[in-house]
Each structure stands twice: as C-alpha cells, then as structure tokens.
Amino acid sequence: MTPWTHHGAALLYLLAAVIGGRKAATRPASRSFEWLLCGGVALHAIAFVRFHRLDPPISLESTAAALSVIGWLVASTFLLSLRFAKTLAVGRFVAASAFGFTAAASIGLHLRSSVALPGPAGAWPHAHVLLAAAGFAALAVASLAGLGYLVKERLLKARRRAAPELPSLESLDRLGVFALSLGFPLLTLGVFSGFVWALGAGGSLWTRHVVMSLVAWGVYCVPVGARLLRGQGGPRLARSLVVGFAVLAVCYLGTRALELVS
Amino acid sequence: MSILLVGLSHRSAPLEVRERHAVATSECGAVAEKLVQSSEIDEALVLSTCNRTELIASVRDSDLGAARLREFLLHEIGDGTLEPGQYYERVDGAAVEHVFRVAGSLDSMVLGEAQILGQVKQAYAAAARAQSVGPVLHRLLQRAFRCAKRMRTETGLGDASVSVARVGVQLAGELFESLAEKHVLLLGAGAMAESALHGLRDAGATSLVVVNRSRERARALAAQLGGRAAPLATLHDEVARSDVTLASAQVVEPLVRRRSLEPLLRQRHGRPLLIIDLGLPRNVESALAEVETLYLYDLDDLEAAARRGADARRTAIAPAERIVAQERRTFERWQSGLSAAEVLRDLVARGREIARTEAQRFAPPDAESEGERALERATQAAVAKLLHPALERVREEAEEGTGPYYSLALRELFRIGERPGSRPAGGEADLASRVSGIPRAEPVAGSRGGAAEPGAGKDGEDRED
Numbered sequence: 001m002t003p004w005t006h007h008g009a010a011l012l013y014l015l016a017a018v019i020g021g022r023k024a025a026t027r028p029a030s031r032s033f034e035w036l037l038c039g040g041v042a043l044h045a046i047a048f049v050r051f052h053r054l055d056p057p058i059s060l061e062s063t064a065a066a067l068s069v070i071g072w073l074v075a076s077t078f079l080l081s082l083r084f085a086k087t088l089a090v091g092r093f094v095a096a097s098a099f100g101f102t103a104a105a106s107i108g109l110h111l112r113s114s115v116a117l118p119g120p121a122g123a124w125p126h127a128h129v130l131l132a133a134a135g136f137a138a139l140a141v142a143s144l145a146g147l148g149y150l151v152k153e154r155l156l157k158a159r160r161r162a163a164p165e166l167p168s169l170e171s172l173d174r175l176g177v178f179a180l181s182l183g184f185p186l187l188t189l190g191v192f193s194g195f196v197w198a199l200g201a202g203g204s205l206w207t208r209h210v211v212m213s214l215v216a217w218g219v220y221c222v223p224v225g226a227r228l229l230r231g232q233g234g235p236r237l238a239r240s241l242v243v244g245f246a247v248l249a250v251c252y253l254g255t256r257a258l259e260l261v262s
Numbered sequence: 263m264s265i266l267l268v269g270l271s272h273r274s275a276p277l278e279v280r281e282r283h284a285v286a287t288s289e290c291g292a293v294a295e296k297l298v299q300s301s302e303i304d305e306a307l308v309l310s311t312c313n314r315t316e317l318i319a320s321v322r323d324s325d326l327g328a329a330r331l332r333e334f335l336l337h338e339i340g341d342g343t344l345e346p347g348q349y350y351e352r353v354d355g356a357a358v359e360h361v362f363r364v365a366g367s368l369d370s371m372v373l374g375e376a377q378i379l380g381q382v383k384q385a386y387a388a389a390a391r392a393q394s395v396g397p398v399l400h401r402l403l404q405r406a407f408r409c410a411k412r413m414r415t416e417t418g419l420g421d422a423s424v425s426v427a428r429v430g431v432q433l434a435g436e437l438f439e440s441l442a443e444k445h446v447l448l449l450g451a452g453a454m455a456e457s458a459l460h461g462l463r464d465a466g467a468t469s470l471v472v473v474n475r476s477r478e479r480a481r482a483l484a485a486q487l488g489g490r491a492a493p494l495a496t497l498h499d500e501v502a503r504s505d506v507t508l509a510s511a512q513v514v515e516p517l518v519r520r521r522s523l524e525p526l527l528r529q530r531h532g533r534p535l536l537i538i539d540l541g542l543p544r545n546v547e548s549a550l551a552e553v554e555t556l557y558l559y560d561l562d563d564l565e566a567a568a569r570r571g572a573d574a575r576r577t578a579i580a581p582a583e584r585i586v587a588q589e590r591r592t593f594e595r596w597q598s599g600l601s602a603a604e605v606l607r608d609l610v611a612r613g614r615e616i617a618r619t620e621a622q623r624f625a626p627p628d629a630e631s632e633g634e635r636a637l638e639r640a641t642q643a644a645v646a647k648l649l650h651p652a653l654e655r656v657r658e659e660a661e662e663g664t665g666p667y668y669s670l671a672l673r674e675l676f677r678i679g680e681r682p683g684s685r686p687a688g689g690e691a692d693l694a695s696r697v698s699g700i701p702r703a704e705p706v707a708g709s710r711g712g713a714a715e716p717g718a719g720k721d722g723e724d725r726e727d
Contacts, residue, residue, distance in 0.1 A: 156436060157551075159563045169534050170439045234532020234555050 003054070006047035006068065006106055012040035013075065013099035017092050033091055034082075037075055037098075044072040044102065063256050064108025066129050071101030073137030077182065081141065081175055090148045090167065090175070097140055124197040132190030132213075136248065138183030139220070143245030145176035146238035153235055173233045176241050184224050187248075191217050208258065212251035219247045263604065264324035265402065265597075267357040268331040268349065269309075269316030272371050275348040283340045285310035291388035293339070298394045302330040305396040307389040307403070309364070311381045313371055315339065318361060320398040324353055358402060358593050362586045365406040366413040367420065374420035374575045379410045401596060409589040416585065419578040429567045430538045431461035433559060434506050437534045441467040447504035448472045449497070449518075450511025451483055455540050458508055459487065471504065473497050475511070502526035507537045509545035518546040524553055538564070598669070602656050605669040608678040613649055617641040 016036035051065065075098040078091065149172040156169075166172070191213050198205055223240035226232035270283060285293050290308040297306035297319065305320040317335055321327025328351055336344050352360045363369045365382045386403045389395045395403070413419050438444055446467045448459055451474060459470070470489025473496075474480035480491035492500050494517075501507050501518055511517060518537070527535065532555055539546040539560045551558040559567075621638035652672065659668045672678065 152436070156433075156557050159551075159559060168435060168439050169437050173532075174439070230531055232531045234534065236532055 003047045003050035005043050005050060006102070006109070009040045009044035009047055009072075010099055010102040010106055012036050012043060013071070013095050013102055016040060017095035017099055033095070034079075037079060037091065037095055040095075040098065041072060041075050041079060044068070044075070048072070062108075064105045066133050067101050067108065068105030069130065069133040070137045070140070071098045071105060073134050074098045074101060074140050077138045077141045077179060081178055090144055090172070093144050093148075094141060097144065124193055124200060128190055128193040128197050131186050131193055135183045135185075135187030135190050136252065138179045138186060139241075139245050139248060142176050142179035142183055142241045145172045145179060146241030146245075148172045149176065149238035150235060150242065153238070169234075173237070176237060177227065177233065180220075180223060180227070180241060184220055187217060187220065209255045212255050216244075216248040216251045220244045263304075263398065263597075264321050264327065264354050265318070265357045265398065266321055266324060266327050266331055267316055267318045267352040267360055268328065268335050269314060270335075270344070270349040271314035271316070271369065273369070274350055275344075279344065279348055280313070280315065283315045283335065283344065284312075285315060285339060287384060287388070290385050291392035291394070294389045294394035295392040296338075297331075297334060300330050300334075302326045305399045306394045307385055307399055309382060309385040311378065314364070314369075316364070318357070318399065318402075320396065328353070354597075355590060355594055358405075358597075359586055359590045361402060361406050362409040362589055366410040366582060366586065368413075368579065368582055368586070373572075374578070376414075376420055379407070382406065382410075398597070402593065405589055405593045409585060412585050412589070413578075413582045417578040417581040419575060419582050421574070428461060429564045429571065430458040430508070430540075430559075431465055433538065433557070433567075434462060434465065434467075434536055437536050437557065438505065441465045441506075443469070444505040445469045445471065445503060446489075447500050447507040448483070448487075448489075449501075449507060449509040449545060450474060450541065451479065455508040455510035455538075458538065458540070462506060462508075463487075467506070471500055473500055498522045498526055501535075501537070502529065505533075505535065507535070507546075508540065509537065510540040511545050513541060513543055513545055516544055516547040518550065520547050520549045520553065523550060527553060527556065530555065540564070602659075602669050605672050605678060606653055606656060609649060609653070609672060609676060610646075612676060612678060613645040614642060617645045 013036075016033050019033050019036060047068070074094060078094040148166055149169060152166045152169055152172065167175075194210065194213060195205070198207070198210060223232070223237055223244060226240070227237060270280060272280070275283075285308055287310070290310055293308045294306045297303050297308070297317065302323065303319045303321055307318045309316045309318065315335070317331045319327060319331055321330075332349075332351070335349060336342055360369070361382075365379055367373060367375050367378050370378050382403070386395070389399070414421075434441060434444075441462060444467055446459065446462055446469065448455060448470065451472075463470075470484070470487055471492050472480045472484040472487070472489055473492050473494055474483065475494055477491065477493060484491040497517060498519075501523060507518075509518065535556050537546055537550070537556065537558045539558065542561060544560055546558060546560075548558070548560070550556055618638055618641075621634065621641045625634040625637055656668045656672060
C-alpha cells in the first residue's frame with residue numbers, strides 16, 4: 001500500500017506545474033508555486049520515512065522507489081538552484097517532471113510490478129540507487145535548462161518576438177552548469193557504486209545495465225570536459241545537456257523496461 | 263463627505279501652462295498642509311509631476327470645497343491666468359476613478375510607464391509627513407496603489423517596451439541576468455544610442471568603452487559618461503570583448519565585418535553578444551546575424567518590437583479599466599459605509615438632544631429629579647423606537663451600495679450638520695440632482711461644466727472646465 005503522502009506529493013507537484021504554467025510571471029503566482037513545490041518536497045520526504053515503516057517496507061532499490069527518489073530530487077535540486085539563478089520560469093517544467101516521476105512511482109508501487117535488483121541487500125545497493133537517482137535528477141534539471149536555452153536562443157535569433165516568460169540566456173546557462181556540476185559527480189559515484197555492488201553480487205560485470213550506464217556516463221564526459229577545459233557555455237553546452245540526458249533516459253528506462261518484459 | 267480633485271494635465275493644458283502651475287516636489291507637503299488650514303478642506307494631497315498638477319481633497323461640502331480648491335489652484339499656485347478648459351474637476355466616484363487611473367498610468371502620456379506610481383507614492387508620503395491626509399485619503403491612496411499593482415500583474419500593462427531605446431535595454435535583459443559586470447561598447451555618438459546607453463547604465467552597466475572616428479570626440483564622450491576611449495583600429499577586438507555593442511556612427515558602409523569579427527568570437531566560448539545597430543546606413547554587416555551566440559538587431563527590428571509593445575499595451579487598456587471600475591466600487595462601498603455611520607451617529611445624537619430638551623421642557627416645575635429622569639428615559643425610548651427602522655434601513659442600504667442616497671436624504675430631512683435656522687446649500691434642487699445623478703440646471707460659475715475627458719467616468723460627475 002503506497003502511503004497517501006506519496007500521492008499527496010504528486011498532487012502538489014501537479015498543482016505547482018499548473019500554477020507555474022498559468023501565470024509564472026506574476027509575483028503572487030510565483031510565491032504560490034514555490035510554496036506548492038516546497039510542500040511537495042516535504043510531503044515526499046515524509047513518504048520516504050513511511051516507506052520504511054510499512055510492513056513489508058518498500059525497498060529503495062526497486063525501480064518504482066528509484067523513480068520516486070528521482071522525482072523528489074528533481075524538485076529539491078531546482079529549489080536549491082533558485083538560490084543561484086533567477087530561473088523560476090522553468091519551474092513549471094521541473095514541477096511537471098517531478099510529477100511525472102512521482103506519479104509513475106505511485107503506479108509502480110501500487111502494482112508492485114517493479115523488479116528487484118539482483119544480489120543481496122546492503123549498503124552498496126542503497127548507495128548506488130540514491131547516488132544514481134540524485135545524479136539523474138540533477139541532470140534532468142540541467143537538460144531542462146539546456147532545452148530552455150535552445151528555445152529562447154531560437155526566439156531571439158528569429159528577432160520576431162522576445163521571450164520574457166523564459167529566464168535570460170545567462171540564467172539558463174548558469175542553471176545548466178550548476179546542475180551539471182552537481183549531477184555528473186553523483187552519476188559517476190552512482191556508476192562506481194554499481195560496479196562495486198555488481199562485483200559483490202558475483203555476477204557478470206558486463207550486463208546490459210552496466211554497459212548502458214557507462215555509455216550514458218561517457219556521453220556526459222563531452223560537455224563536462226568542454227566546460228572544464230575551455231569554459232564552454234552557450235548553445236553548444238545546452239545541446240550537449242539535452243542530448244546527454246536523452247541518452248541517459250533511454251539507457252536507464254530502456255534497460256528497466258527490458259527487465260520488466262523479460 | 264466628498265472627495266474632490268481639481269487639476270490640470272497634459273490632456274487639458276499646454277506645457278507652458280503646466281510649468282506655471284507646477285509645485286516643486288519638496289513643496290507638495292507644505293502646500294497640502296496649507297490647504298487643510300482652510301475650513302472647507304478636511305484632508306488634502308498635492309500631486310505635481312511634469313505632466314500634471316492635481317489637488318485631491320476630502321471635504322464636507324463639495325461646492326465650497328471645490329470653490330476653495332479652484333481658487334487655490336488658480337491664484338495661490340498659479341498666477342490667475344488659467345482659462346476654463348485648461349483645468350478639470352472631479353467629484354466623488356469620478357475623482358476616485360481618476361486617482362486610480364493616474365496611479366495605474368492609464369492617464370499618462372506614455373501608457374504603462376512606471377514612473378507615475380512612484381510619484382503618487384512620493385506625493386502621499388509628503389502629505390502624510392505634513393499630516394494633511396486622514397482616513398479617507400489614506401484609504402483612497404492605499405486602494406490606488408493596490409489598483410496600480412493589479413493592473414501591472416494582471417494585465418501586463420507596462421511589460422512591453424514602446425521606445426526604441428527601452429527595447430534595447432529589454433533585449434539586454436533577455437540575454438543577461440544582470441548588467442552589473444557587463445562591458446558596453448558605444449560606437450559613434452548618435453542621440454538614440456546615447457539614450458539606450460543611459461538605459462543600460464540605469465540597469466546597472468558600469469564598464470563602458472567609446473569608439474569613434476574622432477579620438478577627441480571619443481575621449482570627451484567617454485569622460486562625460488565615465489568610460490574609456492579606444493581607437494577605431496581596435497574596433498573588432500573591442501566588439502569581441504564587449505557584451506553589448508551599441509552602434510550609431512555615420513558611415514557609408516559597415517564598420518563591423520563578419521570576416522574580422524567571427525574568428526575573435528571563438529574566444530568567447532558561447533558567451534552571448536548583443537549588437538544593437540542604430541545607424542543608418544547600418545554600421546554592422548547583416549551577415550553577422552548568422553553567427554551563433556551573436557544577436558544582431560537593427561533599427562527595423564527595434565521599431566517593430568516597439569510597435570508590438572505599443573499594441574500589447576493597448577490591448578491591456580480594457581482589462582485595466584475593468585480593474586479600475588472594480589476598485590472604484592470597492593472604495594465607494596467603504597465610503598458609503600463611512601458616511602452612513604456618520605449620519606447614524608449624528609441622527610442618534612440629534613434624537614437624544616431633542617429627547618433631553620423636551621423632557622426638561624415638559625417636566626413639571628415642582629417635580630422631583632427622579633420623575634424628570636423617568637420622563638427623559640421615556641422620551642429617549644420613544645425617539646429610539648421611532649428612528650430604529652430608518653437606521654436599520656440605512657445600514658442595509660450602505661451594504662448594498664445605495665447608502666449615500668439614504669444618508670443624504672436623512673441629512674436633508676433632519677437637517678443634520680446644519681446650524682439651527684440655516685438652510686442647506688442647494689436645497690431641494692440640490693438633493694434631487696444628487697439623488698438622481700442628473701446635474702443641476704445652473705451650476706456655480708466655473709465649476710463642473712463642459713465636456714467630459716475621454717475615458718473618464720460615465721456617471722455625469724466627470725466633467726472638465
């Protein structure tokens with residue numbers, strides 16, 4: 001039985017996405033949006049505590065729980081990033097993503113259809129799931145910033161109309177870099193802890209899951225390297241953030257889907 | 263109790279007339295203080311900007327109050343040369359609506375400009391310091407600020423830019439989070455570029471470089487604007503280093519070439535560059551617009567954006583007017599409640615006074631004090647019972663918004679607020695005109711006649727002299 005707090009968190013994310021989408025520019029709406037997102041994050045955190053108190057407890061290593069963690073981290077990372085960049089206008093997309101992940105997790109937890117990961121439970125599986133989910137969430141925010149950058153850039157280049165509903169290019173660039181510098185190390189640690197876990201489980205290292213994770217990690221090395229070595233920003237970085245996340249999402253969700261089917 | 267507004271603005275008087283009737287910002291408080299020293303004026307506020315001078319007051323008698331405000335504007339602020347038609351008067355609802363429209367910039371020369379709200383706030387602060395505002399004007403101004411805020415947030419009035427210079431500043435805001443540490447390059451010295459440059463500096467830009475064919479002119483302009491001058495030979499390097507370039511030099515062919523600039527832009531690693539070309543012929547090769555991370559806007563683009571801004575603001579007028587009407591109704595409900603409360607208080611006091619007087623008059627000369635008190639209590643009770651239905655009705659009507667008519671009728675019927683033996687100003691004709699909303703046939707000379715201002719109230723109170 002999924003805790004009602006989990007459904008409540010999903011509902012608050014949905015409301016935040018609706019309010020953020022309706023009038024992101026007005027101050028009262030922005031305040032309501034922030035409060036709803038904060039409420040969703042708080043309720044979601046309570047849901048995680050209740051996961052462990054259920055009988056039997058919901059393990060964080062299940063796919064549905066991992067999706068839920070990603071949803072929570074997407075919203076939390078974004079709220080944290082608001083302290084560094086004025087990017088409230090992309091909040092509606094972030095809230096919609098958080099809702100998508102949390103709602104999918106709610107359905108998965110309800111159906112109990114998620115596949116348990118192989119090997120014994122312990123610290124490494126937990127570390128892997130939490131680190132990978134955190135990295136995934138931060139990189140999701142980075143890709144949203146990249147997407148916003150590309151849309152805004154296109155509108156400005158066309159010289160037809162301004163796009164005041166989106167933050168400035170500089171803000172979006174800064175949000176992308178912030179989320180990338182948070183997400184990439186977490187993803188790296190997630191991949192590393194996954195290796196250790198796989199080694200401990202005694203299975204093959206070169207499973208579909210491991211290979212796909214390495215592919216996604218490798219794709220992200222390109223923007224990270226360009227940023228670190230040359231200070232690359234702008235549309236090139238934005239494009240690599242969007243492509244990188246698309247590859248990561250396909251690798252992760254594709255592998256999970258195949259596991260569910262097989 | 264009435265709210266009055268007497269004033270002149272860019273809609274009614276030419277600049278030289280407005281100049282003669284302007285009040286210095288530092289003097290507005292003192293002028294308002296002087297106004298409330300008149301017995302006709304309870305509360306007053308003076309708003310004086312380059313486009314208007316308006317006296318706003320709360321008065322007990324609207325005719326006497328209007329005469330005093332008119333006299334003050336004509337002879338104490340002005341030199342008595344103001345002609346009928348160059349100033350206007352607004353009474354009650356129309357005055358309230360006018361204040362709301364002014365605060366929300368619906369009455370401004372540039373629709374949607376933000377400066378006027380700050381000026382109204384300054385005028386209110388000055389009047390508050392001079393203690394010339396009381397509960398009525400305090401409430402009126404608070405509603406005006408709320409109304410202006412609603413207009414901006416709910417209709418987007420003022421979001422879009424309508425001048426070429428302002429569009430340039432807005433474009434910079436689309437690219438950069440803040441202009442605080444951004445480098446601005448000024449190529450040439452056109453008036454429009456200077457205007458845009460001032461806008462950028464107001465938005466926080468501090469680093470400025472001036473490039474001009476004449477090194478002396480560049481140095482002089484840089485010194486004037488607090489920047490540094492650079493030779494024309496380094497133009498492409500300076501453009502590549504800048505974040506915003508404003509170009510408005512007199513040229514025969516473009517000075518900034520793609521072939522020279524594009525290689526230098528690679529060093530920017532994706533940092534956006536905004537070039538606003540205000541020159542005619544153009545200063546910047548149009549092929550540069552194809553370069554990634556370079557955003558090039560010329561005069562046509564800026565003028566088109568300014569036109570779109572003006573259109574966007576015009577579409578915001580109708581919803582903004584609806585907000586004004588809503589806020590006016592809210593204020594009038596409050597005002598009618600206030601005046602009904604005054605009437606009820608006065609009526610009860612009058613009843614008690616009559617009961618006491620009559621009890622004293624009819625008490626037998628040899629009666630003991632207890633009997634006299636009993637007679638007074640009985641008379642008080644009879645008066646209270648007689649007045650009760652009327653009081654209840656006025657209270658109910660005040661909530662419905664028709665309270666002022668009942669309050670006025672009670673004032674006239676019971677002669678509340680009059681000195682014994684005096685006649686009310688205007689008498690039955692005045693009462694009929696106020697209750698029906700139809701103006702009196704013979705208005706006081708110089709007051710409330712003439713054509714209504716476009717977009718003003720529709721209730722017959724909104725007239726200009």
